[in-house]
Amino acid sequence: MRTFISFDEAIACVLGEASLMSVETVALSEAGGRTLAQPVVAPGDVPPFPSSAMDGYAVRSQDLMDDPDCSLHIVGHIAAGDSGGQHVEPGTCLEIMTGAPFPSGADAVAPIEWVEVKEGDRVSFSRSPEPNKHVRPAAEDIRAGDVVFKGGERITPAIAGMLATLGMANVPVRRAPRVRVISTGDEIVEPGLSLGSGQIFNSNGPSLRAQVIESGGSCTQHEHVADDRDAIEALLRRDLDADVLLFSGGVSVGDHDHVKQVLDDMGAGMLFWKVRQRPGKPLAFGRLGNALFLGLPGNPVSSAMCFEIYGRALIESMLGRAQVRTPLLSAVLIRSIRKVDGLHFFTRGLATVNENGQLTVEDTGPQRSNLYGSVVRANCIVHLPETGEQVEAGSHVRIQMLPWADLS
């Protein structure tokens, strides 16, 4: 087992262990938030046929250009949903509605607003449309055979709309990793119960479960277990089918930190323990049977941040996400931050765009790992590299947006 490794080594180790989930097919109506497992190739053109973009008249633009005052003979009417196949001869036009198939012979639509006089089956216009005006060509958006999605995209409302446009009723997605969220601690009480002296509410269980679901994993319920080896082992043996075990608490060096020992006794392979980072130094990672486990330190800030950095990246990789969240953005630090030389810092930050359009960031106040308010106020994690005792105001830092927050 490696110990006291760098952030880069730790994240590389976690990502290196992630294996792709299997593919399953779900109804499009259930596919929101899931991850596309395969490329999507357009089976046909979008739009599939040329149509009118306005309510008006399908005309031959040349007729109106030759004689702007002419009146055209209305020979029919086409509505959206009509099968099409009509033809417009010189001197004639067809009444046409938005979305209706565009007739041959015609090359433009004179919108209803341009009608000057309409008497019986004759109409004249105040303006003449240029060729192609208000006609939507076929395949303007997508051509049959185009690769519309590469696979690995999270199915957003917009992607769901595009899949529907392509006529896909069923969508191949990655099975969601099944994650067990297990909070340890004799002092931990579920919200809703009454607190005895020395007890605190279990905040990590609910927040980790929400983070798991937000990242694309599945978790029916968080679990809690006392600081007791037998109880921890019994809980683990009850269900050995999970893909990921997420522990909060019990991975440090205290007398009551039993998680590592129990995992060890059960034959787990510990890949690393302790990372040169703050918060979350005692982070543990390894494999138990078919499951990977992450032992997150119990302090609520450490638990939340270590999940965002390691847990989310693990789940996103298992889902084959094209974009695994990383500290890609560069922001200007508003206020200098003191740190410990030799530890990579994950400082909770508030990023804003200043009046010059520049992305800036400041810390969200006191950063001790029990002060959860620093997470609630944050919209990003500021990555401060290992080396150095202070990062000066005005310097560029890497930030990672929190997926539930935005820049407003």
Ligand code: AMP
């Ligand atoms: P541990 O990592 O078990 O030593 O816990 C470190 C700190 O986090 C202690 O102050 C615990 O009381 C606190 N803690 C552990 N688990 C939770 C939890 N599920 N919810 C809130 N605080 C916790």
Ligand code: MG
């Ligand atoms: Mg504990």
